[in-house]
Amino acid sequence: MKTPVILISGFLGAGKTTLLLRLLQAAREAGMKPAVLMNEAGAISIDGPVAQSGGAIEVLNVLGGCICCTLKGDLHAALQEIARDLKPELLFIETTGIADPVEVLDTCTALDLVERLDARGLISVLDVEHGLDALRINDLARRQLELAQIVVLNKMDLxxxxWFPQLxxxxxxVAPAARQVNTVRCDVDGAATLKELLAMPAPRTGDAAVDGLLQDAHGHHHHDHGFLALSYRVREAESREALLAALRALPSNVIRAKGFVRVKGDERLYICQWAGGHAQAHVFPLEGFNPAPTIVVIGRELNRADIELALKNLSPVGV
Known part of the structure; x- marks a missing residue:
């Protein structure tokens, strides 16, 4: 029996992992045993443990780049391993925010995988606060929506x-056939959305729209679309407020930051996030998980000195 595959895409910081957790919960409640293939641009996985805390039976990570170009071979190998050895009842693929989903879809439908994997729905998340700007100036953000069958317009509270009607x-x-869903923290109806995605056949090569996007993607790839991910080991923060202040001090060309950090005098592990000018830090719920404190920073034309200055109170050391 083939494993159905659901692809989750969207730009940096849009809320993809939050959506994944909603769908994982729905899959578990339906009695399914889902696996997750997580692609992250940094050298260290942050979102993989989050997916594990959400109940995935197995989380495979493809790290250090974009699975639609520089790590496409790694994606293919990971999918072969999943199809051959794990054989989950459902597979979610969450791409990095700098990936073009059409090439991920192309890999999922490779000849040696189509007998074991069944590509189903493609869902994309868009941050409504910055969505218009992203679609205007970033070709990648547009491409992440073009084949989506459901577009989650997230962060409606912002x-x-x-200008929302313009968005x-x-x-x-960009995605005339997609159903739009307005959410706060990707609060979709998980069961209904999962059922809808599983009932949808994914766009496939051979369709004129898919083939056109693939040809365009092959002609325009270059070094993960100009984005860079830097990973830092950090020491404990003096306080949660000091951690948030460090994230807010990151330079303006940083688009996304995330990591696991300890706080002085607190035995708990914190997961921290920065996107769209908003910083967060909260206790991470996975018991027994004890990673080296790390922050991953993603953006364009990043200057290490500027980032290390912002994080100076955390004594960052590049990985």
């Missing part, structure tokens, strides 16, 4: 009513 119209232009 949407401006004055909805722009998404309809």
């Amino acid at each position: 949407a401006d009513p004055a 909805q119209a722009r998404v309809r232009e």
